[in-house]
Amino acid sequence: MRGRPTPGLKLPPEDRGSASVTGWTRRHWIAVADHLLASLRPYRSPLGARISPPGRGSWSGADTDGLEGFARTAVLAALRLAAGDEPAHGGHGGLDDLDELAGQVTAGLLAGTDPRGPECWPAVTDYSQQIVEAASIAVALHESRPWIWDRLTSGQREQVAWWLGGTVGRGVRENNHVLFQAVVGEFLASVGAGHDRAEIESRLEQIEPWYTGDGWYLDGPEIRHDYRSGGPGEYAVGPAAAYDAGRRFDHYNAWGLHLYPLLWARIAGERAGARAALYRERLNRFLAQYRLLFGPDGAVLHQGRSLSYRFACLAPFWLGVLDDATPLTAGQTRRLASGVLRHFTERGAPDPRGLLPLGWYGEQDVAAQVYSSPGSPYAAAMGFLGLLLPAGHPVWTAPEERLARERADVTAALPAPGFLVHRTAADGIVRVLNHGSCYLTAPPAVERDDPHYARLAYSTRTGPLIGAGSGPGEYTVGQADALRIDNHLALLLPDGTATRRERIHPLALTDRYAASWHRPLPPGEPVPGALPPPVVSVSVPAGPWEIRVHGLCRPPGWGVREGGYALAAEDEPEELPDAVPGPRAAVRAAPGAHGPGLVSAVVGLHGWAAAEVRRSVRANAFGHCSAVPLLVLQPASAKGFDGASEEVIVVVSAVLLTGAPGAPTVPDVTVRVDGAEVCLTWPDGRKLLVSPVLPWHAPVDRD
Structure with a gap:
């Protein structure tokens, strides 16, 4: 959906002869x-x-x-x-x-x-x-x-x-x-x-x-x-x-x-x-x-x-x-x-x-x-x-030409920056699954993650939650914690504050998947010699969905949270009713100048207990009102990581961002978890074995 040029901007007539796509000369x-x-x-x-x-x-x-x-x-x-x-x-x-x-x-x-x-x-x-x-x-x-x-x-x-x-x-x-x-x-x-x-x-x-x-x-x-x-x-x-x-x-x-x-x-x-x-x-x-x-x-x-x-x-x-x-x-x-x-x-x-x-x-x-x-x-x-x-x-x-493969779904690995590009032809959305680029804000900042770099994914139709701060490193602790929601896997401390993703360490990148690890840093300055065990994250595109597999350790009394894409518009995105069993949350933004209505959804495929939607205002460059679907795993009261024995937790989620018409359905991928190994199976029989822990073993394709 196209908008209208800015009032006062006088443009010449379009030329649909030589500029069949844009009309512009x-x-x-x-x-x-x-x-x-x-x-x-x-x-x-x-x-x-x-x-x-x-x-x-x-x-x-x-x-x-x-x-x-x-x-x-x-x-x-x-x-x-x-x-x-x-x-x-x-x-x-x-x-x-x-x-x-x-x-x-x-x-x-x-x-x-x-x-x-x-x-x-x-x-x-x-x-x-x-x-x-x-x-x-x-x-x-x-x-x-x-x-x-x-x-x-x-x-x-x-x-x-x-x-x-x-x-x-x-x-x-x-x-x-x-x-x-x-x-x-x-x-x-x-x-x-x-x-x-x-x-x-x-x-x-x-x-x-x-x-x-x-x-x-x-x-x-x-x-x-x-x-x-x-x-x-x-x-x-x-x-x-x-x-x-x-x-x-x-x-x-x-x-x-x-x-x-x-x-x-x-x-x-x-x-x-x-x-x-x-x-x-x-x-x-x-x-x-x-x-x-x-x-x-x-x-x-x-x-x-x-x-x-x-x-x-x-x-x-x-x-x-x-x-x-x-x-x-x-x-x-x-x-x-x-x-x-x-x-x-x-x-x-x-x-x-x-x-x-x-x-x-x-x-x-x-x-x-x-x-x-x-x-x-x-x-x-x-x-x-x-x-x-x-x-x-x-x-x-010269007549305008469409770019190569513009009408096809594309997944493409960009090894240097650690990006896995994921574009769907049905809605034209480009998503970048980020397993390499990180910007650590300079001293005297202590909490040095930046929402424009630290997220697991970005797109051409959404922006991260940015809050009311004035730039990198300028958020208060409360504001910064509120930002660590969309496209972010966080451990939640007993007081509810979220860990951050700062330094991203690439592990693997192909046209089929991307993987990295990071330290889930709690609030405050990291204490040398007391860094938390790493989180390993693997992203696998599946049509308009992304399957995320995370392996992590959590202390007793800590929870886990993962967010999907933040949708933003001038009016509040609506929450969609549950259409499938299990933890699931979805929001839809009404059609507007930015294009057809978008849907952002998350589905818990393994390990998640509940889902919810978090809303905010004036926190996103794409609109006044924002909504993020979330998956939540409540704190564990039983045994957990105590510094001597580590309990590895594996969670698997499906994250959707789409502008295609129709109600979203669950990804057509079967998930089986055996200990720290996850097997993803597609309808055509293709399998991907993922072990989201360190020491790292690259995923294995079994066609």
Whole structure:
């Protein structure tokens, strides 16, 4: 089900000839870009150096937030300038309007880099947000060079280069931020300004150990040595600041770790040489897997941080075309990209004000991290890189093509991030069963799980419960415990609080199943030498269902709980009546702008005693009201784990997320449990033997 474009967004007529799937053309992209840029005018400062949309500020302060708004929208302006004067709605071109746009960016640039001016930007310091925004400004100046940089006087160029040069020699965060310094340095080199060639090469080298294969990068090393220890500019760094940051895989592979090396290569030109060839080869491999994370309806996997960037996730697809580094055809790229942009514009992004607020579809700032400002979502500008391709390019003229296997059910293992992709053709939902990606929040946080990384599963149609905190590590204990419900297996302490899943240790991953283990950490800081026995979890797709097998130990008086997908909508999802015997709970969300009504259900196949539904409000990026079906095993009063003898408990559940019509039925899989061994049998006689305990023995297929 499609929604309607944001009120005020004027779009050209659809073209169902060349764009049979989405109806969108290059002119639609230009219309959205123009609408976003025009809607920001009321939020420009008098001299234009700051753009400050309304919303919750970041931890960097108002001045840096205003710079962020300018820098990120400058990228969108630059891409619009590079697109030329092709009108969005027909008729005379918009060259005069483009001159005005270039003038606005130039005025803000000069006001912000004037050290004596009333709107001067904060100076670049070690680990500062200014380094991030300097990279956006460098990219904008490079891609719009004839419009802005080439029109500056020599004195104005020196002024701009002076501010950008503040990044040289600075300390940077030990993640994707190292690439920002490399991009700024290369731009300075390209215009003959002061730079440090050794620093540029060092920053590019720094990401090499993070490359894990198949096009996937970690977003920084697993052991990091920097974190914010206080207010702006206060960081702990060096060996004494070392901490386990986890293995972080998410959309930053798209809008950071592939994007900026190839933007660097565009600026470096021939100097990029072998590095550029390597980056292109990795991008090609990445896109072959990354395309699986998008629904046929344009929906995007909701997992990871900085999700307010929304369609910035399209950047690597455009780069694949620009650099001849994509396994997709021109028609497939066009169909995927236009589908995503249309999907968001029909669901509240941009909103009725023409703005991209913090949130996913509409505004929900609780879904954003503490480093995000009201201008942060305009990193979505990178999703418009396709405007660098001229109107006559095949990506804009070739007929749209559906992606390979789009009409079929798909299960596909992505070994590098530890994802098992599970897509059903009947409803187009993409689910990712997560047995590898984990983000451990930095000190001084004690409970370091993050709901956008710690869950067993994510999808293109649901989001995790996020509560009313202000970002990773910012929840109170009570709020955090309330969040550990959906797609989470928790041991429940006698007081009812839930254990958490932090570090995820992959065990096995194939197209048929995924497995991992974690320590079920109770509230508070882990005590060295007193860690609880591990939980082993195995996920097996079965049609629209996922069979989960868990092996765990529980102390006397402790319970166990497992949740399914959190459904969210503006109206409360309804609870469906029991249709099968045994522990079962199901909820349905009414059809709406997000698509046909969804059903989320859980069924206890072994070991579970009861089921229930937990509800919450303002806790999910997909809607005001949320509901999660749960399975519960009450505390054991008899013998249990006492430190000397371990009682292994095996529980088996079936978890459903579907948008297909009709009432949900139980999965057509027979479960037999013999001690710590579980046998799953399908109607065609196929069997899978699973032993969810350590030491690990891989499941055995018996066809």
